[in-house]
Amino acid sequence: MxxxxxxxxxxxxxxxxxxxxxxxxxxxxxxxxxxxxxxxxxxxxxxxxxxxxxxxxxxxxxxxxxxxxxxxxxxxxxxxxxxxxxxxxxxxxxxxxxxxxxxxxxxxxxTADSLGHQLNRTSHDFGRNQEYTTFWNVMQSELHCCGVDSYHDWMSVFHNNTLPQTCCKGNMEMNCTTASLKIYGIGCIQGLAEFLxxxxxxxxxxxxxxxxxxxxxxxxxxxxxxxxxxxxxx
Incomplete structure (x- = not known):
């Protein structure tokens, strides 16, 4: 049947x-x-x-x-x-x-606190650790941000007014510093949290x-x- x-x-x-x-x-x-x-x-x-x-x-x-x-x-x-x-x-x-x-x-x-801890830890090895350096350059370029909370965070890393090249909009500045006019004004922690x-x-x-x-x-x-x-x- x-x-x-x-x-x-x-x-x-x-x-x-x-x-x-x-x-x-x-x-x-x-x-x-x-x-x-x-x-x-x-x-x-x-x-x-x-x-x-x-x-x-x-x-x-x-x-x-x-x-x-x-x-x-x-x-x-x-x-x-x-x-x-x-x-x-x-x-x-x-x-x-x-x-x-x-x-x-x-x-x-x-949490933002967890991300903040990771960002602070990796930022202090910028330029010395290739993986962390690539991460920061990619993140700042893609998310249009600079530093953890702001570009001022890099001053505690470099101990001068130097910033990573990717902190300046379009990477157009020959030497990106805190005196540059095209610095990304927001920190990366908020943008990264939203991104993830x-x-x-x-x-x-x-x-x-x-x-x-x-x-x-x-x-x-x-x-x-x-x-x-x-x-x-x-």
Whole structure:
């Protein structure tokens, strides 16, 4: 006894869902791979958790391909065991993505005090530590800021009126000093906190959005498994 029209519709909807599922897996892998490269220069002040999330996304993306195989085969062959296995694996992925999204939202609460400590620590090694020097130059250029709270912070580092070249707008000054007319007037701590918060929120929202898509697949697979069992397609 075959599946009825409505049941067959669910079968092909589940198959179509798996195609979308594969695309979300590819997107997840791409996002997870790009994030560490994009924010590598900010590593000196980023929490380790910020970089653990991308690796979690890559792992989820790889698992998606394996899970999609069971979903497609189970739907086409109307195999109850494969559809049920697909449902269980989909629930596991849902929990993982939800955990990744929540973790990203937690990271947005990284305090200004914590960032301030990291910024002060790294600024005193400017010019002596290549990683910290690159970080400060990139941050000041991208966020249009200078120093931790203001350009005055550099005076305690250099003990004179010299400033990093990236403190001057457009890096147009031959020698950037506190007397220059085009100094970025704001400190980096506020801009960096907002920068990290926005990225963490976007990352968390993406992970949760993808997880919610999985709910649709879980419902379809559970319904199809029930129909197959009722029709003795085991």
């Amino acid at each position: 075959g599946l009825s029209g409505g049941e067959a519709c669910i079968k092909y909807l589940l198959f179509a869902f798996n195609l979308i599922f594969v695309l979300t897996g590819i997107s997840t892998i791409v996002v997870g791979a790009i994030i560490p490269a994009l924010y590598h220069d900010y590593r000196p002040v980023l929490q380790d958790g910020f970089f653990s999330i991308p690796y979690l996304l890559i792992a989820i993306g790889v698992i998606v391909f394996i899970v999609s195989f069971f979903g497609c085969c189970g739907a086409i062959k109307e195999n109850h065991c494969m559809v049920m296995l697909f449902s269980v694996l989909l629930i596991i992925i849902f929990v993982m993505e939800l955990a990744g999204g929540i973790a990203a939202y937690v990271l947005k609460d990284q 918060k926005n990225r963490a929120v976007a990352l968390g929202a993406s992970a949760i959005a993808i997880a919610l898509i999985q709910v649709f697949g879980i419902i379809l697979s559970c319904k199809l498994a029930t129909y197959i069992r009722q029709n003795n397609y085991v």
